[in-house]
Amino acid sequence: MEIRRSPFTGEHALVSPHRLSRPWQPEDFCPFCPGAPETGHGWDVLLLPNRYPVVTRSPPSPTQEELFGAEEAYGQAYVLVETPQHDVDDLSDLPLRQIEKVLRLVIKTQKEAEEDPRAIYFLFFRNKGREIGVSLTHPHSQIYVLPLVPTRVAVEMQYSETWYKERGRCLHCDVVAGETRRVVHHNEHWKSFVPYYARWPHEVHIYPKTHRSALTELTDVEVTTLADALKCTLCGIKNVLGKPMPYILVLHQAPLRQRAPHYHLHFEIYGMYRPDGRLKYAAGAELGASLYTLDTTPEETAERLRKAVAGCVTASGGSSR
Ligand code: UDP
Ligand code: ZN
Ligand code: ZN
Ligand code: FE
Numbered sequence: 052m053e054i055r056r057s058p059f060t061g062e063h064a065l066v067s068p069h070r071l072s073r074p075w076q077p078e079d080f081c082p083f084c085p086g087a088p089e090t091g092h093g094w095d096v097l098l099l100p101n102r103y104p105v106v107t108r109s110p111p112s113p114t115q116e117e118l119f120g121a122e123e124a125y126g127q128a129y130v131l132v133e134t135p136q137h138d139v140d141d142l143s144d145l146p147l148r149q150i151e152k153v154l155r156l157v158i159k160t161q162k163e164a165e166e167d168p169r170a171i172y173f174l175f176f177r178n179k180g181r182e183i184g185v186s187l188t189h190p191h192s193q194i195y196v197l198p199l200v201p202t203r204v205a206v207e208m209q210y211s212e213t214w215y216k217e218r219g220r221c222l223h224c225d226v227v228a229g230e231t232r233r234v235v236h237h238n239e240h241w242k243s244f245v246p247y248y249a250r251w252p253h254e255v256h257i258y259p260k261t262h263r264s265a266l267t268e269l270t271d272v273e274v275t276t277l278a279d280a281l282k283c284t285l286c287g288i289k290n291v292l293g294k295p296m297p298y299i300l301v302l303h304q305a306p307l308r309q310r311a312p313h314y315h316l317h318f319e320i321y322g323m324y325r326p327d328g329r330l331k332y333a334a335g336a337e338l339g340a341s342l343y344t345l346d347t348t349p350e351e352t353a354e355r356l357r358k359a360v361a362g363c364v365t366a367s368g369g370s371s372r
Contacts, residue, residue, distance in 0.1 A: 053113035053121040054106075054199065062202045065105040065124060073103040073186065083132045083189040090132070096152045097132040098160060098194075104128035106195060122198065125169055129194040131156060137189050140295055141179060143285035143363075145190070150278040157194065158266050158274065164196045165267070165307050172197040172204070172306050173266075180297025182330050183323055192300075200306050207303060208314050215313030223315030227258045233353035235287060236360045240273045241280035243360075245353040250343040252331050253296060253322025253352060255284055264305035264314050281318070287360035288322045297330070298322045326352070 055064045082102075085092050089099055106126030113121035133153045134145055142150060161173045177192035178185045200208070214222035226246075233245040235255055243257045257280050263269055269277070289295050304316035325331050326347050336342040 052105075052107070052111055052124045054124050055119065055121050058119070060202065061205070063199060066121075067103070067105045067124065070103045070105070081137055081187065081189050083130070083187060083191055084137050085135045094135065095149065096134070096156050098156055099130045099132060101128035101130050101193070106197060125198045127164070127170075127194075127196040129160065129196075131160075131192045131194060133190040133192060139190050141285060141289055142177065142190060142192075143282050143289055145282075147278045147282060150282055151275055153192070154274050154277055154281075157192075158269070160194060161266055161307075167196070169198060170196045170307055172200050173304070174201065175266075175302040177300040179300070180295070180323070182297040183299065185297075204303050208305075208311070211311075211313045211315075221262055221313055221315055223258065223317065224262050227260060227315075233349055235353055235356045236280065236283045238276050238279050238283075240276040243280055243284040245349040245356065247349060249345065249349045249352070250337075251321035251323065252325045252345060252347070253288055253291065253298070253320075253356065254349075255288065255320045255322070255356065257281065257284055257318040257320070258315065259317075262312070263316050264309070264311040265307075265316055266302065266304055268310075268316075283360050283363055284320065286363035287356045288320065290362060291322075291355050291359035292324055292326075292328050294328065296322045296324045326355075 052067050052069065055066055056062070081087065083090060083099070085094070089102075090097060105128050106124045108125070108127060110123040110125050113123055115121065131153065133142060134149060139145060142153070157175055164170045164173050174195040174197060175192065181188065211222045214220070227242055230242065230244045233247065234242060235245060236243040240260055241257055242260055243255050245254060246256050259269065259273060261273075263273070285298075288298055299321045301319050302316065303319060305311040305314045323331050336344055
């Protein structure tokens, strides 16, 4: 178990051979249901240490080769069980108050991670749908507390910093304020839109309208309204094609303990169906060359998603609460 880094691209691979033995979509037993060996009873949201972690508090010594030095796989991996109910399809199907509980548990976990000087980055993500390889369908998200800044975030931070140095403003604040054509949903504090620079067929980013670099900087009401932004946006993605869409959700934020005037937290959601309902695969161009191919414009995608979100709001009683 160790972390290897490409000297060519700076990208990391978390090498954890013990993960091969983890269970895969078992029919008869769910480790996240109430009453399972690690869960017990009497909870609404539950943070579990990942049984098959990619990083750990006491990692083994990494291998060293002449040209390469691996890093210790130091950190913590958690599973966040979002509801005791096994058969809920998606986060967006939970009541707002339950989504808010999930968010407050994430923030509490991040505050605890900040206390550890070796912890550098707090990665929160959620994989939805068997089609994209989810191994357990009980609603859950995941947290990796990492000893490094993931490359994609590092690259975003570099571009954002250059903009900030040249103009004295946060690039993300400018993008959010200027975004009108591709908006999918917004409330008092949050805006969801298909980015101009989308890479995936149903990609939506959710931003706080006020500059915040990390989840721990959100105000109380921003957490409450974030639950609404997530619920509405994910519901739109679920309904837009008339069948639940597999997606990946990931939080991009500044590294732990770093107040960044140039980097602005945001959720990125990649809905993985193409407009015709077929699964989009990352293949030659995407994986081999970081070249993304879209079969439709982000503007057209935004229009369809905006209508789908409007349908969700009506279905849930007309208000955003
Ligand atoms: N897992 C766990 N306890 C178990 C069974 C599985 O912590 O008893 C973890 C497993 O290591 C995996 C996660 O639960 O990381 C399920 O995650 P998901 O299917 O979203 O994606 P994966 O991490 O498998 O790609
Ligand atoms: Zn379950
Ligand atoms: Zn900003
Ligand atoms: Fe980002």
